Amino acid sequence: MDTNRLVVDSGPLIVLCDKARWSRTQAWLEAMRLSQVVAVVPPAVITEFLRGTPDWRRAVWWLSHLRSVETTSDIGRAAGLLPRLTPDSDVSVVDAHVVQHALNLNANILTSDPRDIQLLLDAAGAKNEVFELPWPS
Numbered sequence: 001m002d003t004n005r006l007v008v009d010s011g012p013l014i015v016l017c018d019k020a021r022w023s024r025t026q027a028w029l030e031a032m033r034l035s036q037v038v039a040v041v042p043p044a045v046i047t048e049f050l051r052g053t054p055d056w057r058r059a060v061w062w063l064s065h066l067r068s069v070e071t072t073s074d075i076g077r078a079a080g081l082l083p084r085l086t087p088d089s090d091v092s093v094v095d096a097h098v099v100q101h102a103l104n105l106n107a108n109i110l111t112s113d114p115r116d117i118q119l120l121l122d123a124a125g126a127k128n129e130v131f132e133l134p135w136p137s
Contacts, residue, residue: 001128006032007102008039008066010048010094011112012133017053017062029065040067040105044097075100085123091116102128 016025032039041049046068053059071079079100083091095113099120102109108129111117117130 001106001108003108004037005105005107006037006039006131007069007098007105007107007109008041008045009098009109009111009113009117010045010052011135012110013041013045013049013059013062014052015112015133015135017049017055017058019055019058025062038067039065039110040069040101040107042069042094042097042101043071044094048094069101069105071097071101075104078103082120082123086119088116088119091119096120099124099126099128102126 015021016028018025041063046063049063050056050059075097079093079096082096082099083089083093095111095116098109098111099117101107103124103126106128108131109117110131110133112133112135114130114132121128121130
């Protein structure tokens with residue numbers, strides 16, 4: 001597993017983008033920098049993140065600190081197949097893109113929805129590690 005790359009789902013981005021939790025965001029960015037971990041986001045995650053974020057300018061700033069990865073047609077086809085292999089028909093295609101990119105990069109995943117991510121990883125027979133950044137209560 002490439003522990004220097006972390007595929008990030010939209011939920012954690014929305015949580016980290018929250019102005020009220022700015023100190024948490026700064027600490028996360030610093031920890032990533034010190035650990036030399038590169039956070040990558042698939043285009044589908046960027047779309048979902050921008051749709052769900054309450055602060056567009058902060059979201060654009062946040063995205064400037066992450067790397068986007070290209071979604072080729074091969075990745076799109078593989079991601080489209082993953083939800084069909086799970087027992088839950090409600091698994092999102094954005095989660096499938098997150099998992100497929102993690103598989104291609106041999107990377108771990110940061111999500112606020114570990115159940116669906118794990119369902120997709122299990123369907124793929126993969127052992128990528130899933131880290132949760134839960135929604136604030």
